[in-house]
Structure formats: structure tokens, C-alpha cells
Amino acid sequence: MDPILDIRNASIAYGQTVVVPELDLSVAPGEFIVLLGPSGCGKSTLLSAIAGLTDLAGGQIWIRGQNVTWAEPKDRGIGMVFQSYALYPRMTVEQNLSFGLKVGGTDKATIRRKVAETAGILQLEPLLKRRPADLSGGQRQRVAIGRALVRDVDVFLFDEPLSNLDAKLRGELRIEIKRLHEELQRTMVYVTHDQVEAMTLADRIVVMKDGHIQQVGTPAEVYGSPANLFVAGFVGSPPMNLLAGQLSGGELALGDGTRVTMTGYPLPEGAAGAAILGLRPEQLFPLEGALPEGACRLDARIDMAEELGPSTVLWCDIAGTRCCYSVPGRGAQAHGAELPLFFYPGAASLFDAQTGQRL
Amino acid sequence: MTARPRAARGITREAEGPRPFRVEPGRIGLYLFLAVAAAFFILPLYVMLATSFKSLDEVxxxxxFALPHTLDISAWIAAWTSDCEPGQCFGISAGFWNSVKITVPSTAISVLLGAFVGYILSFWRPKGADTLFAIIVLAGFIPLQVFVYPVVRAFAWLNLYGTLSGIVLVHVIFSLPLTVLLFRNYYAAIPHDLFQAARIDGAGFLRIFWSLMLPMTGPMLVVAGILQFTGIWNDFLLGLVFAGRENLPMTVQLNNTVNVTFGEVRYNVNMAATLLTAAVPLAAYFVSGRWFVRGITAGAVKG
Amino acid sequence: MKTSPRNGPPRFRHWPAALALSPVWAIALLLFVGTAGYTVYLSFTASRMMPVNEFVGFEHYIKLFGTRRWNTSLANMGILCVTYVLGCLVLGFLLAAALDRKVRFENTLRTIFLYPQAVSFVVTGLVWQWLMNPGLGIQAAVQGWGWESFTFDWTQHRGTAIYAVAIAGLWQGAGLTMILLLAGLRGIDHSLWQAARVEGIPLWRTYVSVILPELTPAIATAATLLFMGIVRTYDLIVAMTNGGPGSATELPAKFIMDNLFDRMNIGAATAGASVMLISVMAVIVPVLYIRALRKGGRKPV
Incomplete structure (x- = not known):
């Protein structure tokens, strides 16, 4: 399928400072893409360039097969939901929805029909006569989405729409956006620094750092097989356990001398040298009885337990590195207890210590 | 979903990189407007400066609008030293020194008093503090014409009318609304916990003000100081009524000197005298820049 | 015992504060409330040269509104309310909006637009008196350039002199309005502009439909301020026209001062001052009240 949004070799600069060096990204119709990265990674700048609010320094942006690099935002077929929602404060919800159409010269009957349609989809009918100040955060978000929806845009752009809200509301609105995407089946590009939002919303996550794309993949790929140490550390909470060691002949010698055989891990031919083993907290299991087939043993000394209710995170020392693993339910262990753990090397991650890239 | 035709400007297959630079007519209009506006605002200052350096023949x-042929500073000297009022013969320098004598103490006292009262009203809030604040703020909105006659009577009775201390006191009193408002609002933004902590540490009424609050008030002292200084220097009404013949401030003297209706008008000297009167607050404005702006926006709430 | 919700301890412990505040109370009650009250009191007495206690009721008020000079000054105030206040708001808004469009030399331009705010009204009055002097000012200069029929002699005619005053006032007051509205513009959420651009709203339409409504509080503040400025305008008139030609540029503030100190008519002056007091209160009390209501518990700005 042709991409609906195609970013070709785009670079963005503020004056002499290059914020985003040459970047390529294709988005399929209906896809939910999340641009994820720490602040200052260029994700919002990229979104603003897609919208046409920021000029490119080089490269092109194509939307639905048209080169819109020089087009005004309104001609690009995009709608944008801002962090502050940017609803027109003195207009009612209805006026907010219809303002763009009215100014664009759409006839009144069409405007009425489109506003009614949008209000129906977003369940805004009871709110049409209200002003933004009288709306809850969730209602404001729906109006902001509605404003893009009435204009029949191809691509919805979201600029950190949940970052101003408290944790509870954030969770609720996240679900609402997800439901909307499933209903509308529109292409959405969503910028966030919150990896939980990225994991739950995205069809594909684009992890960015310093303007460079680190990894593009489904949430499962990004979480399960991070492309490099940055992604491994940025995605996941608690973070991935990283154990340094020396790799030779398919065997990893950890700092304290523990030897781990990487059976089942797709190691490239002749990989050797300093390497880092990455293990998600839930990829470590307490060892009871015999070691299962294909598994590898590690010894841990328990340091502290955090009971979260449904699960418990146990902080421990493995081969001189502070690690954690999680067990379902209550799993309190005595401080200082020595405990054998195991993991499946086939599911783990292994990175080159020098380049940080996945092996 | 079907592709809708979009024939919009800027959609071309070969577009790449930044939008091509275009000179927009709106932009030109914008700068044109700003230039005309700037000319309107500069014009009087320019005319004053140019005229003050001209000889009377040239005037x-x-x-x-013409520049002076030669830089003739005799008008400036005349304005400063020997511009004659009917009956009296001294230049604007006398008024200048009077203004200094009035403005400096009035500014210092009114700013410190405002800070002190603002401190009490913000932190200690004794009984009736809000009522007092309301009265003071409201008084700030009322034109001086409403107060001035009874105050003249009271000052005459106290033998303060027409004296230097009298005019300073009048300035301090009628500055109170502005300074109290500025400082009360400034202190309102300081966390009350800080005040509570100081009290728990055993600091008393004066110590908290002197050692804790006043050092934190630096920016507002500067802002209020500049605002008060220019305001008092530029005052005309209070100076005219209260200062007395010996202490007439520069603005009053300027008006008396310039608006004489007989004899030949020496415009170059008049302009020099006017510039000399405007010079001090203008210097304060150009030097302090943002502080002045902060002062008038903060003071604008009151008016 | 009632305790202050903010401070905790009972208020009687605040005696040093209360003591320190007592002179301020004296100033407020005697010099603000007291003098204003005495002014109102005098307006009901037969005072002319000197204050007397003989009560005459509304006599001075009836006379006052039969005085041509006073009525002219009220009419002039009305004219300035339209020309000066509206002029300052329009020019101030245009300047603020222009400076907000990411222009070069923004700081320099702002400094230029605002500097008249730093000079005395006396200076403003004198400068514009000269500029508008037909024999020496702008008119003469433009005629000298060859445009012989050019006239700009507003200060010389009864019908136009007050508009000349409005121009001088505009020169001094537009900068303040600009600064207030610029602060308002800078406080507007930047993404509102972007949202309008994404929707293809033309710039002028964004200003009219989105930005101006957002500026309403700043505009109201500026308008109140400008109105207060007119009410107290005295030195500008004294320096620029001295009320003339005839009484064409008289204003209430000047009328009162003249009657107090030159014409020795305390009754008329205090009656005028009382009218001024009441009209200012009528404007300002509701404004302050609404502002206090709007702010709710929030701290004053």
C-alpha cells in the first residue's frame, strides 16, 4: 500500500543548529504512529514540520501522494491536536468546530451536517453550546479532535496531548484516543515522551534521540528486541537490566566470572568482545528445582522488595550489578537472601558494548 | 476513503527544502506602518533638539524639520543660566536644583514607606488591614483636585505650606496608593511559609522586614524607585500648589518661563529649557529600559 | 477567639504591626477620606473667597451646571473620551500587534513608542503647542516646502483646538496602551495561532475572532486608565493651550484648579470636585468589584 505520509530525507534546522538531520519515515494509511523520545530529541519539531508550521531545511514531505513540502498547513490535509488543545476560548464548542469551515467558505448546510456528524461520533452533542472553560479535560480533547475531524483531514497530528494532565485523567484519555482510532481508522501521528502512552497506543513506535531515529517497530518489537542500548533503557519501567561481560564463542563471561551460554540467541557469526546482556525484569524467574531446558542460571542476592499489589518488584544484585525482577502477587524475600534465578537467552537482548547496537 | 483533489498553492512535485523566500506585501506594509509610527513619535524630540541648536535668526x-546650520549651544547656556522670568532673572538651573531637592527625598521616603506598609499589609494583616488597603487603593484613583484644597488649609495651619518639607510630605502622601499597591502585590507573591519560618525562628516584626523581606525586594525597589522618581520629577500640580515661590520645581518654572505672553519669544531657548526639563526622566527611561516598562505595567493596575 | 486563617495565631499578637500602621490609618482617614469629605462639605456651603459654614444646599451645583465654562469642559471631556481613548486603543493595539509579528529592531521601536510616557505633560504640551503653531510649526514648514495651501492650525480655532489636545495626548498615551496590550498578546497561548493557521484562518480573521476577544481584560484596563487620565488632565492643557482659545479646551480638572486658586470661587470648585469624585467612583468601584469577583481567591496582579 502506498504510504499516506512519506517523509523523504528531511532535515530541520533552527538557524545553524540542526535539530533533525536527514530522516526518512513512511506511514501507512490508518496507522497509529507514535514518535517517542526524551525532550529535545526533535520529535515535536518533526511533527511541526509535518504540519507545515516549521520549514524544512532539506528534503520533502509527501502526504497522500502529493508533495506538500511548500504547502500551507491548511492545504496539507492534516489536523492538529495541541498540547494545550488550543481551543478558541471565547467560542462555543459548536463555533470551535465550525470556524475553520465557515472561514473556508463552506456553505451553511454542509457545515451543519458535518458538525452534527462529528458531534455524533465524538459524543459532543450535549456540549455544543458550552465554552472550552466549562469543559473537562477529556471533553476538551474530544473537541480538539473534532476540530480536525470536521475538516476531513487525512492525517491527525497529536503534540503531547496528555502531558499537562494528572495521572488518572491521562490514563482515561489514553483509552479514549485508542478507542477513537479504532473507530475512525484514520492515520494518526502522536508525539510523546511517555513510553506507556507509546506502548499502549501505537501500531508502530518511532524512537528518536538527537533527531535520529533509533528504532521503528511495533511496541512488542521495541520492547522485546530493542535495537540499541538507548531504546533498551528508554522503553520499559522498571528499566531493562543491563549486565556487562565479555563475549567469546557464544559464551558471555559476566563481571564476577559467571558464565552464561547464549543458547537460542541469534548471535552473528564470530561475535566476540565486550558485550552487554539485557534482561527485562519479567524475563527473570526464580529457579525452583531443576533448570528448564534452554534456560540459563544466574545467582542473585535480594536487596529490597517493592510491593505494587498485582506484582512485586525485587531489587537484587546479580554479578555485581543492581538488577530487578518481578514476580506476580506478593513475593517478599528476606533482605540479603541468596536466590537462584533463570532466564531464556533466546528471549534476551545482547548489545555490543562499544557501539551500543544490538548483536 | 477517496483521494480528494487538492489544487492548492505550494503543492508541486519538485518542492524540496525550505519554502522559497517571497517578499510578502503584508510584511512591507507592516514595516511601513512601524516606520511612520516611529516618525510620529520621534518628531517632537527631533524638532526640539534641532531647534535648540539653531540661532534665533534661523528659527x-x-x-x-531642517537640521541646524551650525551647532549653536548659546540657547542651552541661556536656558540654563539666564533665561529671564518677569521680575526674576535666573535660568532653569534653579528649578533643576529645586526638583532634585524635592524628588530625591520624596522618592526615597515614599519607596521605603511603601515597602514597609506593603510588608505589614501582606504578612501581618492586623485587624482592618484589608479596609485600610481598600481606602488607599481607592484614593489612588481619585483626582488630586478632590483633596487639594483641604490639604492646603491643613498644611497652612501646620506651617508646612510653601516649604520644602511640605512639598516632600505631600508627594509621599499622594504616592502612597501606588507604592503600597506595588509592594503589597510584590509581597503577595512571596510564599507565606517563608514568613512563618522566620517567625518560628524567633524573628520579630522589624527584623523580618529589615533582614528577610527588604533584601528580597531588590527588583521592586528599583522598579518603584524609577517609577516614583520620574513621576515626582514630572509632577506639575503639587509643585505649583505646595512648593512655594522658593522651591518651584523645574516643570512649573519651565511653564512660567515659556508661556510668557509678551516680548519676543526665543524659541531656541525655550526648546533647550524644555529638553533640560525632560532630560532627567528621559535619561532614567533610556538607561533603565525594561525596569521602567515593568514599573508602568505594574503601576497600570492602579493607574 | 477569632484567629486569622492565614497566620494561625490570634491577631492581638500583632500589636507592633498595628502600631506601625496607625500613622497610615491617620493619613488614610484624615488626608484621603477626611479631605474628600471636607471638599464635599464645602460644596454645600456659601464659601467663596474663604470657607464658611453657612449651608446653602445644592446652590453651587445648580449654578455650576449653568456655567458655560464648566459645561464646555464636560463636553470636552466627552470629546476626548471618544478621540483620545479610542485613538490610544486603536493605535496602541496596532503598534502592539505589529511589534508582536517578530519584527526586526523590536526593542528599539518599543523604546521609541514608549519614551513620551517618561516626559512631563508640561513638556508634551509645550512641544505640541510649537509644532501646531501655524507660523512656526508643521504648517509653516510644509508650506515652506512648496505646498502653499497646507493648513494645520487646529490650536487656533475654537472648533478644532480640543482635537489638537487629543493628538498631543495620543502621542503621550499610545505607548502605555501598546505596552499593556503587548503584554496581553504575549500572554496568549502560542498554539492558538498555530491552530488557526492549521485551519487556514486568515491572519486578520484570527485577530478579530480569536485574539481580540482574548485581549478584552487588557483593553478594559487600558481604557479605564486612559479615562482616568482625561479626568485628571490639567498640566497638558495649562502648557499647551491654557484652556484657549477662549474656553475651547477647558477640562474639569483645570476648571476646578482655576476656581480654587485664581478665581477664588471655592463653592464652584468644590462642587466641581464633588462631581468629579462621584463620577470617578461610579466608574472605578464597579470595575474594582468585578475584578475582585473575577479573581476570586487569586492573588491580585
Whole structure:
């Protein structure tokens, strides 16, 4: 399928400072893409360039097969939901929805029909006569989405729409956006620094750092097989356990001398040298009885337990590195207890210590 | 979903990189407007400066926009030293020194008093503090004409009318609304916990003000100081009524000197005298820049 | 015992504060409330040269509104309310909006637009008196350039002199309005502009439909301020026209001062001052009240 949004070799600069060096990204119709990265990674700048609010320094942006690099935002077929929602404060919800159409010269009957349609989809009918100040955060978000929806845009752009809200509301609105995407089946590009939002919303996550794309993949790929140490550390909470060691002949010698055989891990031919083993907290299991087939043993000394209710995170020392693993339910262990753990090397991650890239 | 045709500007297959630079007519109009506006605002200052350096013969040519042929500073000297009022013969320098004598103590006292009262009203809030604040703020909105006659009577009775201390006191009193408002609002933004902590540490009424609050008030002291200084220097009404013949401030003297209705008008000297009167607050404005702006926006709430 | 919700301890412990505040109370009650009250009191007495206690009721008020000079000054105030206040708001808004469009030399331009705010009204009055002097000012200069029929002699005619005053006032007051509205513009959420651009709203339409409504509080503040400025305008008139030609540029503030100190008519002056007091209160009390209501518990700005 042709991409609906195609970013070709785009670079963005503020004056002499290059914020985003040459970047390529294709988005399929209906896809939910999340641009994820720490602040200052260029994700919002990229979104603003897609919208046409920021000029490119080089490269092109194509939307639905048209080169819109020089087009005004309104001609690009995009709608944008801002962090502050940017609803027109003195207009009612209805006026907010219809303002763009009215100014664009759409006839009144069409405007009425489109506003009614949008209000129906977003369940805004009871709110049409209200002003933004009288709306809850969730209602404001729906109006902001509605404003893009009435204009029949191809691509919805979201600029950190949940970052101003408290944790509870954030969770609720996240679900609402997800439901909307499933209903509308529109292409959405969503910028966030919150990896939980990225994991739950995205069809594909684009992890960015310093303007460079680190990894593009489904949430499962990004979480399960991070492309490099940055992604491994940025995605996941608690973070991935990283154990340094020396790799030779398919065997990893950890700092304290523990030897781990990487059976089942797709190691490239002749990989050797300093390497880092990455293990998600839930990829470590307490060892009871015999070691299962294909598994590898590690010894841990328990340091502290955090009971979260449904699960418990146990902080421990493995081969001189502070690690954690999680067990379902209550799993309190005595401080200082020595405990054998195991993991499946086939599911783990292994990175080159020098380049940080996945092996 | 079907592709809708979009024939919009800027959609071309070969577009790449930044939008091509175009000179927009709106932009040109914008700068044109700003230039005309700037000319309107600069014009009077320019005319004053140009005229003050002209000789009287040149002034008579009535070419106010023309630059002076030669830089003749005799008008400035005349304005400063020997511009004659009827009956009296001294230049604007007397008024200048009077203004200094009035403005400096009035500014210092009114700013410190405002800070002190603002401190009490913000932190200690004794009984009736809000009522007092309301009265003071409201008084700030009322034109001086409403108060001035009874105050003249009271000052005459106290033998303060027409004295230097009298005019300073009048300035301090009628500055109170502005300074109290500025400082009360400034202190309102300081966390009350800080005040509570100081009290728990055993600091008393005066110590908290002197050692804790006043050092934190630096920016507002500067802002209020500049605002008060220019305001008092530029005052005309209070100076005219209260200062007395010996202490007439520069603005009053300027008006008396310039608006004489007989004899030949020496416009170059008049302009020099006017510039000399405006020079001090203008210097304060150009030097302090943002502080001045902060002062008038903060003071604007009151008016 | 009632305790202050903010401070905790009972208020009687605040005696040093209360003591320190007592002179301020004296100033407020005697010099603000007291003098204003005495002014109102005098307006009901037969005072002319000197204050007397003989009560005459509304006599001075009836006379006052039969005085041509006073009525002219009220009419002039009305004219300035339209020309000066509206002029300052329009020019101030245009300047603020222009400076907000990411222009070069923004700081320099702002400094230029605002500097008249730093000079005395006396200076403003004198400068514009000269500029508008037909024999020496702008008119003469433009005629000297060859445009012989050019006239700009507003200060010389009864019908136009007050508009000349409005121009001088505009020169001094537009900068303040600009600064207030610029602060308002800078406080507007930047993404509102972007949202309008994404929707293809033309710039002028964004200003009219989105930005101006957002500026309403700043505009109201500026308008109140400008109105207060007119009410107290005295030195500008004294320096620029001295009320003339005839009484064409008289204003209430000047009328009162003249009657107090030159014409020795305390009754008329205090009656005028009382009218001024009441009209200012009528404007300002509701404004302050609404502002206090709007702010709710929030701290004053």
C-alpha cells in the first residue's frame, strides 16, 4: 500500500543548529504512529514540520501522494491536536468546530451536517453550546479532535496531548484516543515522551534521540528486541537490566566470572568482545528445582522488595550489578537472601558494548 | 476513503527544502506602518533638539524639520543660566536644583514607606488591614483636585505650606496608593511559609522586614524607585500648589518661563529649557529600559 | 477567639504591626477620606473667597451646571473620551500587534513608542503647542516646502483646538496602551495561532475572532486608565493651550484648579470636585468589584 505520509530525507534546522538531520519515515494509511523520545530529541519539531508550521531545511514531505513540502498547513490535509488543545476560548464548542469551515467558505448546510456528524461520533452533542472553560479535560480533547475531524483531514497530528494532565485523567484519555482510532481508522501521528502512552497506543513506535531515529517497530518489537542500548533503557519501567561481560564463542563471561551460554540467541557469526546482556525484569524467574531446558542460571542476592499489589518488584544484585525482577502477587524475600534465578537467552537482548547496537 | 483533489498553492512535485523566500506585501506594509509610527513619535524630540541648536535668526525661517546650520549651544547656556522670568532673572538651573531637592527625598521616603506598609499589609494583616488597603487603593484613583484644597488649609495651619518639607510630605502622601499597591502585590507573591519560618525562628516584626523581606525586594525597589522618581520629577500640580515661590520645581518654572505672553519669544531657548526639563526622566527611561516598562505595567493596575 | 486563617495565631499578637500602621490609618482617614469629605462639605456651603459654614444646599451645583465654562469642559471631556481613548486603543493595539509579528529592531521601536510616557505633560504640551503653531510649526514648514495651501492650525480655532489636545495626548498615551496590550498578546497561548493557521484562518480573521476577544481584560484596563487620565488632565492643557482659545479646551480638572486658586470661587470648585469624585467612583468601584469577583481567591496582579 502506498504510504499516506512519506517523509523523504528531511532535515530541520533552527538557524545553524540542526535539530533533525536527514530522516526518512513512511506511514501507512490508518496507522497509529507514535514518535517517542526524551525532550529535545526533535520529535515535536518533526511533527511541526509535518504540519507545515516549521520549514524544512532539506528534503520533502509527501502526504497522500502529493508533495506538500511548500504547502500551507491548511492545504496539507492534516489536523492538529495541541498540547494545550488550543481551543478558541471565547467560542462555543459548536463555533470551535465550525470556524475553520465557515472561514473556508463552506456553505451553511454542509457545515451543519458535518458538525452534527462529528458531534455524533465524538459524543459532543450535549456540549455544543458550552465554552472550552466549562469543559473537562477529556471533553476538551474530544473537541480538539473534532476540530480536525470536521475538516476531513487525512492525517491527525497529536503534540503531547496528555502531558499537562494528572495521572488518572491521562490514563482515561489514553483509552479514549485508542478507542477513537479504532473507530475512525484514520492515520494518526502522536508525539510523546511517555513510553506507556507509546506502548499502549501505537501500531508502530518511532524512537528518536538527537533527531535520529533509533528504532521503528511495533511496541512488542521495541520492547522485546530493542535495537540499541538507548531504546533498551528508554522503553520499559522498571528499566531493562543491563549486565556487562565479555563475549567469546557464544559464551558471555559476566563481571564476577559467571558464565552464561547464549543458547537460542541469534548471535552473528564470530561475535566476540565486550558485550552487554539485557534482561527485562519479567524475563527473570526464580529457579525452583531443576533448570528448564534452554534456560540459563544466574545467582542473585535480594536487596529490597517493592510491593505494587498485582506484582512485586525485587531489587537484587546479580554479578555485581543492581538488577530487578518481578514476580506476580506478593513475593517478599528476606533482605540479603541468596536466590537462584533463570532466564531464556533466546528471549534476551545482547548489545555490543562499544557501539551500543544490538548483536 | 477517496483521494480528494487538492489544487492548492505550494503543492508541486519538485518542492524540496525550505519554502522559497517571497517578499510578502503584508510584511512591507507592516514595516511601513512601524516606520511612520516611529516618525510620529520621534518628531517632537527631533524638532526640539534641532531647534535648540539653531540661532534665533534661523528659527525665524520656520523650517522646523531642517537640521541646524551650525551647532549653536548659546540657547542651552541661556536656558540654563539666564533665561529671564518677569521680575526674576535666573535660568532653569534653579528649578533643576529645586526638583532634585524635592524628588530625591520624596522618592526615597515614599519607596521605603511603601515597602514597609506593603510588608505589614501582606504578612501581618492586623485587624482592618484589608479596609485600610481598600481606602488607599481607592484614593489612588481619585483626582488630586478632590483633596487639594483641604490639604492646603491643613498644611497652612501646620506651617508646612510653601516649604520644602511640605512639598516632600505631600508627594509621599499622594504616592502612597501606588507604592503600597506595588509592594503589597510584590509581597503577595512571596510564599507565606517563608514568613512563618522566620517567625518560628524567633524573628520579630522589624527584623523580618529589615533582614528577610527588604533584601528580597531588590527588583521592586528599583522598579518603584524609577517609577516614583520620574513621576515626582514630572509632577506639575503639587509643585505649583505646595512648593512655594522658593522651591518651584523645574516643570512649573519651565511653564512660567515659556508661556510668557509678551516680548519676543526665543524659541531656541525655550526648546533647550524644555529638553533640560525632560532630560532627567528621559535619561532614567533610556538607561533603565525594561525596569521602567515593568514599573508602568505594574503601576497600570492602579493607574 | 477569632484567629486569622492565614497566620494561625490570634491577631492581638500583632500589636507592633498595628502600631506601625496607625500613622497610615491617620493619613488614610484624615488626608484621603477626611479631605474628600471636607471638599464635599464645602460644596454645600456659601464659601467663596474663604470657607464658611453657612449651608446653602445644592446652590453651587445648580449654578455650576449653568456655567458655560464648566459645561464646555464636560463636553470636552466627552470629546476626548471618544478621540483620545479610542485613538490610544486603536493605535496602541496596532503598534502592539505589529511589534508582536517578530519584527526586526523590536526593542528599539518599543523604546521609541514608549519614551513620551517618561516626559512631563508640561513638556508634551509645550512641544505640541510649537509644532501646531501655524507660523512656526508643521504648517509653516510644509508650506515652506512648496505646498502653499497646507493648513494645520487646529490650536487656533475654537472648533478644532480640543482635537489638537487629543493628538498631543495620543502621542503621550499610545505607548502605555501598546505596552499593556503587548503584554496581553504575549500572554496568549502560542498554539492558538498555530491552530488557526492549521485551519487556514486568515491572519486578520484570527485577530478579530480569536485574539481580540482574548485581549478584552487588557483593553478594559487600558481604557479605564486612559479615562482616568482625561479626568485628571490639567498640566497638558495649562502648557499647551491654557484652556484657549477662549474656553475651547477647558477640562474639569483645570476648571476646578482655576476656581480654587485664581478665581477664588471655592463653592464652584468644590462642587466641581464633588462631581468629579462621584463620577470617578461610579466608574472605578464597579470595575474594582468585578475584578475582585473575577479573581476570586487569586492573588491580585
Amino acid at each position: 525665524r525661517l520656520a523650517q522646523i
